[in-house]
Amino acid sequence: MQDRAEETRRAVLQAAAHLFFERGYAATSINDISERSGRTSGAIYFHYTNKEQLALAVVEAHFAAWPALVAHHEAALEPTLRKLVRLSFAVARAFRDDVLVRAGARLWAERRSIAVEMPPPFVDWIATVERMLTQARVEGDLAPHAEPSRDAPTLVAAFFGLHTLSDALDDRVLIEDRLADLWLLLLPGLQSCPAPRALLAEVGAAPRARRAAPTP
Template sequence: MQDRAEETRKAVLQAAAHLFFERGYAATSISDISERSGRTSGAIYFHYANKEQLALAVVHAHFAAWPSVIARMEATLGPALEKLVGLSFEVARAFRDDVLIRAGARLWAERGSIDVEMPPPFVDWITTVERLLTRARTEGDLAPRAEPSRDAPTLVAAFFGLHTLSDVLDDRLLIEDRLTNFWLLFLPGIQADPAPRDLLAKARGHMAVGRPAPLPDGRTR
């Protein structure tokens, strides 16, 4: 019984994510989610009190996806700056391919029309980037003029600004190309011995090894 309930909860969450991403919060109803998920409205309300709570669950799922991505990247071998670049591509792919990630981002952007308190974005990303930049300094890979506490918010702002632009211009289809150009511009300013193309090649080649195979909906096994 518990397995069936969990299966229902996940099916509802996934269906809601697809619809919230495709249509937005206001244009999606519980009836739509019921039809998409193949579950009754009663089953949906059993797990989620209302549409607002279901939207919040999608946003929480979005935020909950990142700690394992960060931990997996930080556990790999290699210098911190290489890990930072590799992490940025992992995040970019998730925003492009994972409907829960994309739906969570859209719902957060529409938070003014949703009567629930959303978790704050970006703060954890700034902390993660600052930590990796600080390690890069310890490893001797950061330029003297670079300052982790100052540069981390700027890097995060530019990274997510790039995502907004790519979302509007090409539905993120070219996000990896745009991100490559982003690092070619940014790395010469923070690397102790600038070699952005070499670092990019190492980061992208290394992270391709052992990456879980994607499922049809963009999530991984």
């Protein structure tokens, strides 16, 4: 019985995530979610009190995706600055490919139209980046002028600003290329011995060759 209930919760959550991402909160109804999930409205209300609580569950699933991913990358046996860059590409792919992540991001952007308190964004990411930059300093890989507590919010802002741009311009299809370009810009200011292209190659994220501009 418990397995069946959990299966229903997952099916409803996935259906809601798809619809919230595709249509937005206001344009999605419980009946829509019932039709998409193959579960009755009664079953949905049994697990989620109302549409607001279902939206909150999607946002919470979005936030819950990150701790294990961060822990996995921090446990890797490689320099921490490389871990940070590798982690950024894993997060970028999740924002591109994982519907729960994408739906959670859209719902948080629409939070003012949803009568429920959402978890605060960015705070944990800033703490994670600051911690990893601090460790990179211990390892001797961080430039002397870099300051983890100052630079972590800037890196997080640049990363998520890039996502906003890529979402608007290409539906995140080019997010990995755009992220590689961002690191080419940022790494010379972070590495004690700047070698951004080498680091990107080490994480398997070397920028694709750009076509040369046509000659007159």
